[in-house]
Amino acid sequence: MIVYGSIFSPYCARVALAARHKGIKHTFAPPVGGGYKSPEFLKMNPLGKVPTMKDGKTVVFESAVIVDYIEAKSKKKSLYPKNAKDAASARMIGAVAGDYVHNTVSKLFAQMGPDRDQKAVEAVAAELAKYLDIAEKVIAAKPYAAGAKFTIADVFALPSLAFMELFVPLFGIVNPIGGRKKLARYMAKAKKDKLMGGVLKDMEDGFRAWQKSRGL
Amino acid sequence: MGLILYGRILSPFLARCVIAANAKGVAVDVQVPKGGIKTPEFLKLNPLGLMPVLKDGRTVLYESAAIVAYLDAKSRKNPLRPKTPKAVVQAGLPAAVTDNYVQGPAADLFRLKRGTAKNPVDPKAAGAALMKGLDVLEQTLAKGKYAGGAKISVADCYIPPALVFATHTAAIFALGDIFAGRPKLAKYWKGIQKDKAVKPVVDAMNAMMADALAGRLPPLY
Structure with missing residues (x-):
């Protein structure tokens, strides 16, 4: 199974988590045709987005x-x-912990340039705090997101929370989880978990390489 | 005590749950929450302050995908999630494309017209995004009566409510006939509106859409 995309994209990390959990062999690859908007790639996925999978x-x-x-x-x-x-x-x-959190975090992509709008960043921080409060309410963290077993909840929640922790500090939003005890415990346990910790490590490595390439 | 869905049928997220319930033969009672969906009472049910919320005895669920999955498990009739990998994709893809690329821009245009948009909406960009989403939907639709092929699936819960929004907003913003050049979508829309599970929902949405656009239906938020 080939997955086009980079593992530090939370959407791609979802696929990595699910495939590794189920024991399905897969490799990540750069897009065919040299880019996600190339005719070859658009033939596979007319949206020109990652992840796109070929099996x-x-x-x-x-x-x-x-x-x-x-x-x-x-x-x-x-x-x-x-x-x-x-x-x-x-x-x-x-x-909640996956889609709502990431949809909010990804609004910061518009603020990556030199003309950053601090008010917009603050609005994102406030919205993010609201969704993290709700995520704190619903997450089980026992130790997995929905309870004692790894489930679809982890597949969605972990990549979004991990990307958030890597990305939002670039905008001066430090320690976004803060004093939310269950979320903090969840992330701490995830780092020690073989499956989740492995994906977290790969996401961080991928993110740092991207950060360096962009000079951020 | 029966199942209660809090919200209003004009919400495409609630409408998809009602189609699912109809297909499954599960009775649901749609109740409009008193005072809207931002009251302390409603926020106790769903801290996101969004509709729909499902109440089944002591079980409370929000997020339409979770509710549809729950309803799917309630009865054996018409399984909405196929089992084989190929069929999973054939049903899942048009549902996801509708959810992520059709419903959003159509709803943006609706809110712009209604004057309830929270963020600025560029009608040209939203119209172009809607057309692009419909193009991808056309490509992912199966050829059978239903979006996933011969049987009703989760895709048929998601697509018709989005098409109600798309047909109304395309007319208002003069985007042209959304079915022109999209033959599979045209055939699908013609057929699916006759389906027992879908028809009452589309009819109710169309009636309420007319009221909302004429300013006769205040929003719940």
């Missing part, structure tokens, strides 16, 4: 769909709790 003749894009594809590929080590309520809760936790 034999099957091409899949959108991280959530790739994760579902990986889940369906083998029945072992399901990402979903068996009980319907627990499975729905895991999705919910993943949405």
Whole structure:
């Protein structure tokens, strides 16, 4: 399985977490055709986005769909709790700590240039604090996001929280998790977890290389 | 006690849950929360202050994807998530494309017209994004009656509410016929509106959309 993209993108890290958990061999690769907007790449994914996955003749894009594809590929080590309520809760936790957090953090990409709007950065910081408060409420951190087992909640939550911790300090937002105890415990445990810690390390390495290449 | 969905059918996120419930043969009662979705009482149910919220006895859930998955597990009728990798993608892709690239720009245009946009909306950019999203949706649709092929799936919960928004906003902002040059989408829209699970939802949304655009329906937020 080839995954086009870089692992420090939270969307790509979701795929890495799911595939490593399920024991599915995969390699990350730069885009075919030399770029994500090249005709070759756009033929695979008309949106020109990462991650895009190729498994034999099957091409899949959108991280959530790739994760579902990986889940369906083998029945072992399901990402979903068996009980319907627990499975729905895991999705919910993943949405809050994953999507809402990252959608907010990614607004900072518009503030990377020299003409940074400090007011806009502060607005993002305030919005992020609001979503982190809600994530703190819903995350189980026992030690995984939805409870005692690694689930779809971790696949969504961990990459967003990890990217946030790497990215927002560049904008003067220091220690975004702050005194939120469950989130802090979750991240501390994740670093020691073989699967999650491995992905965190790879995300950080990828991020630092990107940061250096951009002179940030 | 039956299932309650808090919110209003005009919310595409709530509408997709109602289509799912209809397909599953699960009865849900849609209730408009008193005072809207930003009251302390509602924020207790969903701290995000968004609709829909599902209440099933003591179980409270928010986020439409979680609610649809929960409803899917409630009955054996019409499984909405296929099992094989190929079928998972065929249903999941048009659903994700709708969620991430069609619903957003259509809703932006709707809020712009209604005067409820929180952030500035550039109608040209939103219109172009909507057309691009519809192009990708056209490419990902299956050829069968349903978006994922021969059977109803999660994609058929997501797409029709987004198309209600897309058809109304395209007319208002003179974006042209959204089905022109998109034959699969045109055929899909014609067929899916006759589906038992979808029709009542699309009809109710269309009626409410007219009220909202005429200023007769104050927002819940």
